[in-house]
Amino acid sequence: MARRAVAVLAALMVAGCAGLTDSGAARSAPGTSGTGPITFATGKDTTAYLRPLLDRWNQTHPDEPVTLLELPEAADEQRAQMVANLQAHSDVYDVLGLDVVWTAEFADAGWIVPLDRNQFPLDKMLKGVADTAMYRDRLWAVPYTSNAGLLYYRSDLLKKEHLKPPRTWAELRNEATLLSSKYHIGGYAGQFLPYEGLTVNFAEAVQSAGGQILSPDARRVTMDLGTTQTALGFLVDGVEEGWIPQEALTYKEEESRLAFQDGHLAFARNWPHAYGPATHSSLAGKFAVTRLPGLNGPGSSTLGGLNLAISAYSKRQKTALDFIRYFTGPEIQRLVLTEGSFPPVWAELYDDPALIKRFPYLPVLKEAILSARPRPVTPNYNQVSLVISSAVSGALSSSKPVDETVADLKQQLGEVVQPRG
Known part of the structure; x- marks a missing residue:
């Protein structure tokens, strides 16, 4: 009887872990079969769409409600709070909303648990999106939202001036200069404060000029000096010539969104979430979006997005897994777009005629996502990003020449990617 009891207990433990392991044994964790109330830690809900979606889960799961824990808006600050919590082996966080670039770091550190890829409809997702949740051929999170940078532009002003949306940097420069001068507004802005957003904007400039910063596995610096100087020079020239206003050097996503939405910019680079609020502002009917411009034609965005993972220290991993399955399913996915933009x-969903009628930018967004490039997959990504944003910020503030900045950046990245032993 004792042997039988042990066998039954073992079977129950295996059943409780179903879905939490991809191949081989999962990491030991406090609550692989635990159920009950859970928390969802993610960045600040700037569009106020998230709580109503969570209420849908709570209404049908009264014994397993989810509580939203809002972290800071900036990705760097979100990561810092998560890392501090996980390094302390705290069970305060159950489900983690991870920026796509954190997968490798969090998996490598043992802070999240591997998942069974067969439990999720990865084949129904946009090409390349599921790869952001993989590390060393295992699934560590589930894609929840994707992302690609878009160029927001004042369609009313372009129409008045008989201009077309810019497809190249030269066109953006000329149109931003003209509109800035004639209408007394800023020409163009992105996210130029020294943080992850600046790294993204710089990476987009480099790849839109035909270059690359690191190899996909982040083991080699593949940055061509000439191409990178052209990319950085485009941004630096914009600041020096004035069509990128000085205020833009203090912008994160929300600041640039508000500046454009309030009519202070002719062009702005931002993520798609800025579209919804603008349609409910005084700018409604006066703006549109297109792909980011590049050196000689349409550019390439950085692939962004949010993946949902389970903390290795959660005591209620069974409920966390069920919640992730539900929250990445078709019903919520549609609401992510319609309610949160x-x-x-x-x-x-990108080919749904009803959604395209309501969100005319969907075809452009689909093109932008499919042509976007992921950031390097490396546990050291945070250090890579800090080196880039610091160097680029120095050049934008005119404290360092472009050629010197690029040469030093290449050397510094080499030290991060291949540190001296």
Whole structure:
């Protein structure tokens, strides 16, 4: 009887862990079969769409309600709070909303648990999106939203001046200069404060000029000096010539969104979530979006997005897993778009005629996501980003020449990617 009891207990433990392991044994964790109330830690809900979606889960799961824990808006600050919590082995966080670039770091550190890829409809997601949740051929999170940078522009002003949306940097420069001078507004802004957003903007400039910063596995610095100088020079020239206003050097996503939405910019680079609020502002009917411009034609965005993972220290991992399955399913995916203006990961939604009628930018967004490039997959990504944003910020503030900045950046990145032993 004792042997039978042990066998039954073992079977129950295996059943409780179903879905939490991809291949081989999962990491030991405090609550692989635990159920009950859970928390969802993610960045600040700037569009106020998230709580109503969570209420849907809570209404049907009264014994397993989810509580939203809002972290700071900036990705760097979100990561810092999560890392401090996980390094302390705290069970305060159950489900983690991870920026796509954190997968490798969090998996490598043992802070999240591996998942069974067969438990999720990864084949229904946009091409390349599921790869952001993989590390060393295992699934560590589930894509919840995708993302790609878009160029927001004042369609009313372009129409008055008989201009077309810019497809190249030269066109953006000329049109931003003209509109800035004639209408007394800023020409163009992105996210130029020294943080992850600046790294993204710089990476987009480099790849839109035909270059690359690191190899996909982040083991080599593949940055061509000439191409990178052209990319950085485009941004630096914009600040020096004035069509990128000085205020833009203090912008994160929300600041640039508000500046454009309030009519202070002719062009702005931002994520799709800025579209919804603008349609409910005084700018409604006066703006549109297109792909980011590049050196000689349409550019390439950085692939962004949010993946949902389970903390290795959660005591209620069974409920956390069930919640992730539900929250990445088709019903919520549609609401992610319609209520939050965030890009869903389910490919079929981008071809839905009713959604395209309501969100005319969907075809452009789909093109932008499919042509976007992921950031390097490395546990050291945070250090890579800090080196880039610091160097680029120095050049934008005119404290260092472009050629010197690029040469030093290449050397510094080499030290991060291949540190001296």
